Amino acid sequence: MPTELVVLVSVLVFPGGLFAFALGLALKGVDRRVAARLQGRVGPPLLQPAFDLVKLGFKRTMVPDTAVPGVFLAAPLIGVVAMALAVALVPIAGVYMPDPRLGNLLVLLYLLSVPGIALMIAGSASGSPFGAVGFSREMALMLAYEATIVLVVAAVGLRTGHAEGQVVTFSLAEIVRHQQEHGAYLLDPVMWPAVAAFLFFYPANLGIVPFDIPEAETEILEGPLLEYSGPALALFKVMSALKTVVVLSLGIALFCPVAPDGIAGFAVWLAMMLGLLVVGISAVRVSIGRMRIDQAFSFFLKWPLLLAAASLTVVVVV
Amino acid sequence: MLLARNLKRIAARSPWLYRINSGSCNGCDVELATTACIPRYDVERLGCQYCGSPRHADIVLITGPLNRHVKDAVLRLWEEIPEPKVTVAVGVCPISGGIFRESYAVCAPVDQYLPVDVNVPGCPPRPQAIIEGVAKAIEIWRARL
Structure with a gap:
């Protein structure tokens, strides 16, 4: 197969595009079901996120008078495209290795910050005061957690580089x-x-309790998403499903990509994704409340940053 | 045609709920919260989700006797909800005014101003009754999709 075709398939079919879309929705469904069970409820069917998407397809997209229509409608598209590309950049041990021409870890870091930026654009283009509050909170949170992931990635990069003689x-x-x-x-x-x-970083990046501050439903009514309806809102849901796949898969690739080849490796990878989801997202979000933005900000600039810096220092010195 | 019908059947499994408090005493609102927060009456198993924004809503639950002061705000809010939508009056207040009827300060019944599809009477209605009302609203909503 020509390499252009391989790249295209990896972005549109597996592991990006269709596969990541289905997996992301399934992960969201499992998350909602597990969270409900942990609270002693029955919970929605596993396919509920897919039902939600179909429903949103039947609704009308309303553009508020105060919004900038072009930017308002383009923001979710930017987010979805960035995430579909990002999935194709993350290797699955024993199953999938990305084409080097797609980009490396640094490109992935940039792509990972795009959904946050899409939300900021959405919030400010909607013209709603709640969107503006969501915008400022998203930006503050991003400033806080980006430093952590950069240091984590640097530590992993240096460790591997040293060992490989670079x-x-x-x-x-x-x-x-x-x-x-x-x-x-x-x-x-x-x-x-x-x-x-990294375990502190990913709930913040995915916007999950206790770090769902920019979209806090009970305070600012989902902030940047407040004015979205119909297919445009559905795109944001798709973006968040894809992002779940990217971030969990990145965690596995950075720290535990050990699996047999072929179908068994795929099963191991799926099991690790589910484990990370249930332990790191569902169990956490039903057991604690939301932080305030100032608490989250100073928390990220203290503990996760300190931890990442500790690893980095040891890697550099040893 | 068949595909569209099937998709509509699937879509009807995801009704998002939105609460409008039009001057209620908060009794009905507490009962509404129990349908979502108490394990015994979980509405999420019907695919329902309480949402914060009127733009995300499919089924509107109105409580309270529509106070004169909030009437315009309630009507405006109702307009903001994208079609197709279904309106449910929860409690006896939006239906007749309840204990506030004949007061100069209320505009009840609500159906003078909005097309109400389902009435759930009670002061306050039991959670089972509210869930039954929501189930009926889902039936109506499926026909409108």
């Missing part, structure tokens, strides 16, 4: 290959603080 590597394929040969970073005590920092 200074640093930002190729996810190389990072995964190195761990497959020499053992996962999850079992490497030097990387444990970085793993912990």
Whole structure:
């Protein structure tokens, strides 16, 4: 197969595009079901997020008088496209290795911040005061958690680079290959603080309690999403489903990409995704309340940053 | 045709609820909250979700006797909800005015101003009655999709 076609398939069919779309919706469904069960409720059917999307397809998209129509409608599209590309950048151990021409870890970092920016654009273009509050909160939170992920990625890059005889590597394929040969970073005590920092990062990046501050329903009525309805809102739901896949899959690729080849490796990967989802998202969001933006801001600039910096320092010094 | 019908059947499994308090004493609102928050009366199993924005809503639950002061705001809010939508009057107040009827300060019944599809009487109605009202509203909503 010509390489252009391979790249196209990896973005549109597997693991990006269709596959990530289905998996993301399924993960969201599992999350809602598990959260309901933990609260002692019956919960919605597993396919509920898909039902929601179909429903939104039948509704009308209303554009408020105060909005900038073009930007208002383009924001969700930007987010979805960025995430569909990002999924194709993350390797699945033993199953999928991204084409190096798609980009490396640094490109992925940039793409990961696009949904946040799409939400900011959406909030400010909607012309709603709640959207504006959501915009400012999203920006503050992003400033706080981006530093953490950059340090985590630097620690992993340097560790792999040193071991491979280079200074640093930002190729996810190389990072995964190195761990497959020499053992996962999850079992490497030097990387444990970085793993912990990543565990704090991903609920914030996914906008999940206790860090769902920009979209707080009870305070600012879902902030940037307040004015969206119909298919435009559905696109935001798709974006958030894809982002779940990207972030969980990135965590696995950075710290634990150890799996047999072929279908067994795929099953192991799916099991790890589900584990991360249930333990790190569903169980957390039913057990604690939402932080205030100032609390979250100072929290991220203290503990996760400290943890990531600790890992990085040890990697650099040793 | 068949595909469209099937998609509509699927769509009807995701009714999002929106509460409008038009000057209620909060009794009905507490009962509404129990249908979502108490494990015994979980409405999420019907696919329902309480949403914060009128733009996301499919089924509108109105409580209270429509106070004169909030009438215009309630009507405006109702207009903001995208079609197709279904309106449910929860409690006896929006239906007749309840204990506030004949007061100079209320505009009840609500159906003078809005097309009400389902009435759930009670002061306050039991959660089972509210859920039955929502189930009926879903039937009506499916026909409108």
